[in-house]
Amino acid sequence: MALTKLNSASVIERLPTGSVIQTIEAQSSSSNTQPSTSFADVNGTSISITPSSTSNKILLMWNCGGMSNGNNSSISIKVFRGSTVVRYIPRYGYSTNGWESCPLSIQYLDEPSTTSSLTYKLQARTDHDGDFRFNDIRSGSDEANTDSMVVVAMEIKG
Numbered sequence: 001m002a003l004t005k006l007n008s009a010s011v012i013e014r015l016p017t018g019s020v021i022q023t024i025e026a027q028s029s030s031s032n033t034q035p036s037t038s039f040a041d042v043n044g045t046s047i048s049i050t051p052s053s054t055s056n057k058i059l060l061m062w063n064c065g066g067m068s069n070g071n072n073s074s075i076s077i078k079v080f081r082g083s084t085v086v087r088y089i090p091r092y093g094y095s096t097n098g099w100e101s102c103p104l105s106i107q108y109l110d111e112p113s114t115t116s117s118l119t120y121k122l123q124a125r126t127d128h129d130g131d132f133r134f135n136d137i138r139s140g141s142d143e144a145n146t147d148s149m150v151v152v153a154m155e156i157k158g
Contacts, residue, residue: 012052012157021056021155024049027148029135037125039078042134044149045122051115055158058110060120064135064149066102073130078123079108086110092124104134104149111158120153 012021028044045062060079068075079087087108112118126132135149 019157026151039123039125042122047151048119049153050117057156059154061152062106066104068102069131073128075132
């Protein structure tokens with residue numbers, strides 16, 4: 001996990017609103033399949049950050065490849081802070097027939113109003129038991145384990 005953080009309170013106080021205070025990055029090369037109509041955690045999407053001020057915001061970004069296969073099937077995604085849903089995307093991707101590209105690229109700006117440690121993650125489900133694959137890695141190919149889910153959390157001065 002990469003971490004960049006400003007530690008000096010006097011430096012942080014002089015920064016303008018919107019400045020990045022800290023950045024945390026996590027990567028996962030695990031492949032995920034979501035063939036269920038029930039929401040389930042998406043592996044490799046969890047990230048934790050501790051804000052330094054209650055007035056600061058947290059910018060979150062999730063990015064990886066994705067593919068959808070189903071007959072008139074869509075995928076729904078929830079963004080969680082701890083056990084609380086902070087964003088719901090009811091129809092993120094859609095497949096009409098056969099495999100279609102559906103890369104995952106989600107951004108969310110949270111205003112948690114706390115200095116306690118926060119953990120964010122994604123859950124997903126498909127309609128009609130369609131097949132959606134995050135970070136799909138073809139086994140037995142030269143490309144195996146080269147893709148990754150990239151998750152970034154940035155504390156932004158409020």
